[in-house]
Amino acid sequence: MSVQDDLMSVQRCLDDLNRSVGRLEQEIGSGGLEMRRVRTDADHLRESVALLRETAPGATSPQPPDLVRIPDTPYNDALWTDSDDEGLGARDRHAP
Numbered sequence: 001m002s003v004q005d006d007l008m009s010v011q012r013c014l015d016d017l018n019r020s021v022g023r024l025e026q027e028i029g030s031g032g033l034e035m036r037r038v039r040t041d042a043d044h045l046r047e048s049v050a051l052l053r054e055t056a057p058g059a060t061s062p063q064p065p066d067l068v069r070i071p072d073t074p075y076n077d078a079l080w081t082d083s084d085d086e087g088l089g090a091r092d093r094h095a096p
Contacts, residue, residue, distance in 0.1 A: 007053050014046050 021042050028035060 003056050007049070007056060010049055011053075014042070014049060017042055018046070 021038055025035060025039065030036065030039065
């Protein structure tokens, strides 16, 4: 497993943790000291993993693909001498 795969797995687990903490907050309330500490700790974990993802090896931003320049000049007709017109049939026959 690569570092990026491991980080994605950790991110999914953190997402599950945040959903669970949210459900707990709805059931017990978010005013107690213990619940506030759990919420704060979960938020700190999320921030720490985000920082780790930025500095992890192989965490480069994806590069846009190289663009291929297509000239405006017409193609050489010699390129098409050995091909049939697609969808129109062979040159010596008529389409139905």
